[in-house]
Amino acid sequence: MSQQLRNDIPQEAFDWYDEYAHGMMDRRTFMKKLGSLVAIGYSMTILTSALLPNYALAEQVSFNDADIKATYETFDSPMGHGQGQGYLVTPLNKTGKLPVVLVVHENRGLNPYVKDVARRLAKAGFIAFAPDALFPLGGYPGNDDEGRAMQKTMDGSKIQADFVAATKFLKGHENSNGNLGAVGFCFGGYIVNYLATVESDLIAAGVPFYGTPAREDLRKNIKAPLLIQxxxxxxxxxxxxxxxxxxxxxxxxxxxxxxxxxxxxxxxNDSTGRYDEANAELAWTRTLEFFNKHLA
Incomplete structure (x- = not known):
């Protein structure tokens, strides 16, 4: 979708989608509100195509790119759901010990956009691991609405424990240099902020994209440098x-x-009309520079 077309969509539509995506508005109300815009001349097709994800747009690095290898790996999570699973992507054009980066999805499971972010990191020379919080329920179901509903039913404290376990699993990877960064989006941004509070040396650098902070009483433990987006x-x-x-x-x-x-x-997130190419590319450049500085 072109920048001009996005600019033609009123800001309140994006605000309504944010409320819907974060459980503050049900789907019926969301669609009714969009219908009020249709009544004054907007196209429902254009509105929904701008707001709802199209993951065909989100592949910047192919899963069969010759420079990377992608696999699914399980890890133990005794304080969480017992076992977790994630998408591990390693660079094939790098040797020796490498920095590692945990990639944390939004509040709907490991969707194609987040898997692509992991591949982008591997392409840039990092070992990347993207856990799926929905693994105990069978994994990301293939669409965001179902994924969001599934994640909402889960015990939040156990999800957090699963991500702590995933962090330790990745940090202990045989090719890890011991320096771990974490990047996350929305709910994932919150998880990055949370991981920084768990143990002062659990992560070496954190990049939360539009994530809320951890509880005030936990923040005293933060030592890792943060890049807030x-x-x-x-x-x-x-x-x-x-x-x-x-x-x-x-x-x-x-x-x-x-x-x-x-x-x-x-x-x-380049799968929806909220995507801002110039700002996204600048933020990603800053993310890679930050990780190269603190993890190498």
Whole structure:
């Protein structure tokens, strides 16, 4: 979808989708609100194609790219659901010990966009691992609505424990150099913020994209440098940033924060109309530079 076409869609449509995607609005209400825009001249086809994901658009690195190898790997999670599974992608054009990066999905399971992010990291020289929180229920079901509903039924504390276990599994990979970064989106951004609080040396660098912070009482444990990525139009998440930044400053945590102009929540996700190519590419360049600095 062109930038001009996205610009023609009113901002409230993106705001409604954010509420719907995060459980603050049911699908019936969401579609009814979109219908109110149809009544004043907008096309429902254009609105839904802009807001709902089309994962055919999200493959920047093919799964059979000659420079990478992708497999599914299981790991033990005794404090979580017992066992987890994730998508492991390793570079084939690198030798020796390599930095590792955990990739954390949104609140709907391991969808094709997040798997592609893992492949992009491997293409850039990192060993990447993207766990699927929905593995105990059979894994990502193939569409976001079902995935979102499934994840909502799960015990949040066990999901968090699964990601901690996945982090330790990846950090102990036979080709890991011991330096682990974490990048996540939306719910995944929250998980990155949370992982930074679990143990002061669990992660060596974190990049939360539009993620809310961990509880205030946990933040005192944060030591890892953070690269905070936010969209200017994401009012829901941005409201949490003022207090989080104050705590990071008081704790002496090294951090960088970027708020991308005119960008919505989810601006890095290239499968929906919220995608902002210029800001997404800038944010990704900064992410790779940050990981190269702190993980090599």
């Amino acid at each position: 936010l969209g200017e139009l994401d009012e829901r998440v941005n409201k949490t940033w003022v207090g989080y930044e104050k705590d990071l400053i008081s704790l002496g945590v090294p951090y960088q924060a970027h708020i991308y102009k005119n960008a919505n929540h989810g601006f890095h």
